[in-house]
Amino acid sequence: MQLSVPHKALLDKALERSGQRLTRQREHIFALLLEKRDHPTADEIYARACIEMPSISLATVYNCLEILTETGLLRQVNFEREPTRYCPNLTQHAHFYCRESGQVIDIDLSEQLIAQLMAALPKGFSANHIDIAYDGQCGSDRH
């Protein structure tokens, strides 16, 4: 598994900007997230990482995910108090959690809809972020 040239450049730049070093582990975790964009948990990422890098530890996976999130390369996705999932899609979008198939699907929202949500806030309130999570059935029969 290999990071594409533009993604590699993105990673280099993001780490440099925040004074962090590029390590094999960080690169591998980032590549895994980009390769299969299914919103895995830290445990799932750890299991996948171990295939090519058996010596990696779970603590490192958590650490890499934290650094990648801080540097703005990943987003955390939470559903209730389930384990945190990770998402490399940085555009403003919502998440749909299908309780049947367990899949998490990105839902694009129009600028206009976001603007309306912002406009629903009382005077004086300002939001840095809106987290929108749907849950229901996605109609696919994959399990």
Added chain:
Amino acid sequence: MQLSVPHKALLDKALERSGQRLTRQREHIFALLLEKRDHPTADEIYARACIEMPSISLATVYNCLEILTETGLLRQVNFEREPTRYCPNLTQHAHFYCRESGQVIDIDLSEQLIAQLMAALPKGFSANHIDIAYDGQCGSDRH
């Protein structure tokens, strides 16, 4: 602290409907939530409950909150992986979490806005619930 007659009737009916008994503990926890609608965590509710009912246990608080949620009298509110908070406002609404003051504020959303959010889903998807959490500054200086 006393449950109003209509709220008492609501509690009775909801418990009966799902075959649960009315207990002092359940009534007390429900009354606490209605009295101060500040989205407390289980720990905070436990601390408040102990004032009038020192023998109550944390396990019972969790159990009551679960039952009251299941019977549809309370909603759980989560922000990332912070401890779950509880809310007796059953109308469709969003939550605003002020990182400065720590306050959680209910935000009303129009039917129309909810409908638009539902309409943003791909064909075949159906949502039971949409969870909307803003975070930012609420502009109050209470701390």
Added chain:
DNA sequence: AATTAATTTTGGAATCATTCTAAATAGTGC
């Protein structure tokens, strides 16, 4: 009111995701 049966409460142990810690290892600039 006593008896029984079923549910609830209780305190403590267990669980699970995540964070912390301190020693070992790997990057970076010279």
Added chain:
DNA sequence: GCACTATTTAGAATGATTCCAAAATTAATT
């Protein structure tokens, strides 16, 4: 390659929540 600093590692610690089995309470029946 050397020294300096950041990172990784394994395992212990944490914190919210759930589980457990015994004691207490409630509801139904006599």
